Amino acid sequence: MGTRRSTLPGIGTQYDFTTEDGRHISVVVHHDGRRFLGFYDRDDPDACQQAVPLSQDEATALAHLLDAAPIDAVRTDGIDLVTEHIPVTSKSPYGGKLLGDTKARSRTGASIVAVLRRASAHPSPEPGFRLAIGDTLVAVGTREGVDALAEIIAGTPAGVDD
Template sequence: MGTRRTSLPGVGAQYDFTTETGQHISVVVHHDGRRFIGFYEQDDPDACQLSVPLTTTEATALAHLIDPAPIDAVRTEGIDLVTEHIPLGSRSPYGGRLLAETRARTRTGASIVAVLRTHSAHPSPEPDFRLAIGDTLVAVGTREGVDALSEIIAEG
């Protein structure tokens, strides 16, 4: 199962994946935190069978049911910080390049606080850490900053 992220300018981001049984599921995450989960026809990925709106609290509760230990948003005196896993896919221009080359914090304000590999974790990676296709970047920042970082990692 692979997850595809699509930027929705002015809205947020859409995450699509297909289960092993061929069911297409989509989650739309709005900049304001609202989420919608959609279920699509197997033979027509554009035909939505059902769309369920979720508040941030409901999305968190659902995540806890699916994975009892997801990474949650951290709320700090009215400022929302989020922690998100960002996959470094085969289309990313950063595979094989140094972490510093992303200029993540300078460009987005979001920080890459760890890099997860298949059999290892690299907390607090240094700027000279070499990224690899298949890595998962753990990012912390505002919703807007983390969304921007996801786009940069995916597209350059």
């Protein structure tokens, strides 16, 4: 089983999921909130056999069917806020660095509200909290802000400031 997250410039974000038996499924989340489920050919992982469009309400209902834990986006005065888990992988430039080094909030507007490490959680981490490879950041912000933060943590070119 594996997952992958890819930024689609000008469109949104694609989340790819491969099941234990090798089936490839993706979810594309557009900047405007539209979502599409994609089901791929088992023999050709690039050939999408079917795409199913989902409204935000339909996506939330499906998510609740898959996992009963509350995962709704928070709506505040018409602005959608999302919560996302962002892994600190071995490719991240922030493994071993201080949380404050990310400058997450000033660069993206997203906030890191917790760090999950192995079997423990560190809520409301201070800027002096040292990140480690394998940590998972719990981020809250707009879709665009959280996506930008994920790129920064991943060390992808789109997330690098100069």
